[in-house]
Amino acid sequence: MPQIPMAAEPILAIKNMSITFTSPDEADVEAVRQVDLTLTAGKTLALVGESGCGKSVTARAILRLLDKSALLPSGEILFNHGQGTVDIARLKPDSLAMRSIRGAEISMIFQEPMTSLSPVHTIGDQIDEVIVLHEGVSPKKARERTVHLLDQVGISGARERANAYPFELSGGLRQRAMIAMALACTPKLLIADEPTTALDVTTQAQILDLLRQLQDDFGMAMLFITHDLGVVAEIADEVAVMYLGDVVEQGDVYEVFRSPQHPYTQALMNSVPHLRRKADRQRLSPIKGTVPSPKDRPAGCAFTSRCPYVFEPCAGTRPAPTEVGAGHLARCHLLARTKMEALA
Amino acid sequence: MVGFIVRRFIAMLLTLLAVSIVAFAIIQLPPGDFLTSYIAQLASTGDQVDPRVIENLRAQYGLGEPFYVQYWKWITGVVQGNFGHSFEWKRPVWELIWGRIGNSILLEGLAVIVMWFVALPIGIYAAVRKYSLGDYLSTILGFIGLAVPNFLFALILMYLAYTWFGTTLGGLFSPEFEMARWSLPRVWDFLSHAWAPVLVLATAGTAELIRILRANLLDEMKKPYVVTARAKGLPEWKVILKYPVRLALNPLISTIGWLLPALVSGSVIVSVVMNLPTAGPMLLRSLTTQDMYLAGAIILLLSVLTVIGTLISDILLALIDPRIRYGAR
Numbered sequence: 060m061p062q063i064p065m066a067a068e069p070i071l072a073i074k075n076m077s078i079t080f081t082s083p084d085e086a087d088v089e090a091v092r093q094v095d096l097t098l099t100a101g102k103t104l105a106l107v108g109e110s111g112c113g114k115s116v117t118a119r120a121i122l123r124l125l126d127k128s129a130l131l132p133s134g135e136i137l138f139n140h141g142q143g144t145v146d147i148a149r150l151k152p153d154s155l156a157m158r159s160i161r162g163a164e165i166s167m168i169f170q171e172p173m174t175s176l177s178p179v180h181t182i183g184d185q186i187d188e189v190i191v192l193h194e195g196v197s198p199k200k201a202r203e204r205t206v207h208l209l210d211q212v213g214i215s216g217a218r219e220r221a222n223a224y225p226f227e228l229s230g231g232l233r234q235r236a237m238i239a240m241a242l243a244c245t246p247k248l249l250i251a252d253e254p255t256t257a258l259d260v261t262t263q264a265q266i267l268d269l270l271r272q273l274q275d276d277f278g279m280a281m282l283f284i285t286h287d288l289g290v291v292a293e294i295a296d297e298v299a300v301m302y303l304g305d306v307v308e309q310g311d312v313y314e315v316f317r318s319p320q321h322p323y324t325q326a327l328m329n330s331v332p333h334l335r336r337k338a339d340r341q342r343l344s345p346i347k348g349t350v351p352s353p354k355d356r357p358a359g360c361a362f363t364s365r366c367p368y369v370f371e372p373c374a375g376t377r378p379a380p381t382e383v384g385a386g387h388l389a390r391c392h393l394l395a396r397t398k399m400e401a402l403a
Numbered sequence: 404m405v406g407f408i409v410r411r412f413i414a415m416l417l418t419l420l421a422v423s424i425v426a427f428a429i430i431q432l433p434p435g436d437f438l439t440s441y442i443a444q445l446a447s448t449g450d451q452v453d454p455r456v457i458e459n460l461r462a463q464y465g466l467g468e469p470f471y472v473q474y475w476k477w478i479t480g481v482v483q484g485n486f487g488h489s490f491e492w493k494r495p496v497w498e499l500i501w502g503r504i505g506n507s508i509l510l511e512g513l514a515v516i517v518m519w520f521v522a523l524p525i526g527i528y529a530a531v532r533k534y535s536l537g538d539y540l541s542t543i544l545g546f547i548g549l550a551v552p553n554f555l556f557a558l559i560l561m562y563l564a565y566t567w568f569g570t571t572l573g574g575l576f577s578p579e580f581e582m583a584r585w586s587l588p589r590v591w592d593f594l595s596h597a598w599a600p601v602l603v604l605a606t607a608g609t610a611e612l613i614r615i616l617r618a619n620l621l622d623e624m625k626k627p628y629v630v631t632a633r634a635k636g637l638p639e640w641k642v643i644l645k646y647p648v649r650l651a652l653n654p655l656i657s658t659i660g661w662l663l664p665a666l667v668s669g670s671v672i673v674s675v676v677m678n679l680p681t682a683g684p685m686l687l688r689s690l691t692t693q694d695m696y697l698a699g700a701i702i703l704l705l706s707v708l709t710v711i712g713t714l715i716s717d718i719l720l721a722l723i724d725p726r727i728r729y730g731a732r
Contacts, residue, residue, distance in 0.1 A: 119630075122634055124630055124633055124634060153638070153639050158636040158637070158638060159636060160636070161633070161634055161635065161636035162634060162635040162636035163636060166634065166635075167631075167634045169627055169630070169631060170627075171627055174626055174627045174628060175627040175628055175630070175631045176628055176631065177628045177631075177632070177646050177649075177650075178628070178650070178724075178725075178726060179649055179650060179723065179724055179725060179726070181725075188635060188637070189635045189636070192635065192636060192637060193636060224725045224726070224729070226725075226726055226729075227729070237631075240631075240635075
């Protein structure tokens, strides 16, 4: 089993973060309950989960891009920018300190490359802007960098394409342009929010290859958000599985895929189709029930209402993380009990 | 881009041709013509007209001839810059209207500029600070501006100006400048008269612009490219002005074309109330007296304004939105 080198300083450490959405005429909704994540240079952490489980919200919280109605009542987002650490959770979203991190130290690529780029500005303009903003170079120098970047992300005829508008490019090219924009100031951390979901499968594979190769070149840490386990296997070093605002299991990607410990992770793995001969095919086993709204989430483990192994403590008590392997954690009472019994 | 403008220009000429036919037909629709109402008017005062004089006039203006002959006479004249003779004023139409149309365009143009300058910042503020005190205030004022008819606002303004400051608002020039050439004192005189009608004409439009801009901007601010711009680290005001505002303006710019004629025809009552020498009241009068060449000329010029306005907004749109510029290829 490959050991994660402990010597590497984490770039970003999220500790015990929760996110609450307030509304003037409804009770507060806790979208994310308790997230601990650590990101290291050169490594990719994949955050997996169904739609609405809080993975995008978690990612946006790192850049403080959430609406005013979102609060971070507890936890820390410790970002190591080289000259010490800063707690992003305590910065004001529109403060200079936060803005100088955005796009320069931590940048983000989004799911919809069409709507995430401004339709009325050329992609060159949109990339130049970040470089001029953070590095204060002349627009002409910035354009040189832009062309080089577009070249690096595999856009042929970069100089002409820089003058193209997003609607003149294909989905794959747009996403490449988006990646070039995110990497313009060589960030320490790249957050990729489902960057391949809107693309077709061949383009998806190209973009994943590109991201992996750029990670080798730039050495940045990457937080990769997806709901696609195939993509996780393709790109991630570590994986964190989220369900309804909780990270239920996290660890090395091989470890988690080989022996998933949390009932939710196990159920997820069973719902992935495999290529088989017709005679050997089995029906997929979907997870029974539907995801409850965060308002109806049990006080204990969020998976209680759908878990096949549910027993007494599940509904009432939040399970603490149990270490089930080196750096492999899962939050499940079942595991805690087995471990207790093993020790007893 | 040049091809785009040329194509639009040709389309514009064809539209104008069609409009001129329709306008001429509509003016001809009421039974009788200027001579019948002229004779009726003379008869009511006891005068007798020599039938031969009438016949001569009828022949001179081609009034008895079929529609297409009359139209052809008129339109060939118009193309050569001869808009015909006003029956009522006994003067060439062009002489009568050019000053008035000029006044109209000047006044409405100023109103449009005031409208945009007031509406843009307020609309942006109302959208960015949604549901704030300022937003509610602008909404209330906006709806009052929309709901109060312009002529009523004009009357109120005139009343207040008279009771508080003892000045009469009305007209565009003091008597001594009425016929004078343009000079610095005349410009000043014009401005000291024009502020009131401009204010009146701009209110309703401003309110509408604020509402539309606020709604557009709220829609645009939800789009993902705004988040992208924020994620770049741009300050909030720059994010708003460079991205969503730019896109929220598109629908507004496409309506500039309708703004010009709407202001001219919508300002008739205000012009009557405030005694403004603009084209609106003259159009109204010429239509009631069946002074067809005068009415035709004004209607034609109004449609020219519409079409030019549309051309301007097309060009502006193509300039600010590449999707239109390249889509029209």
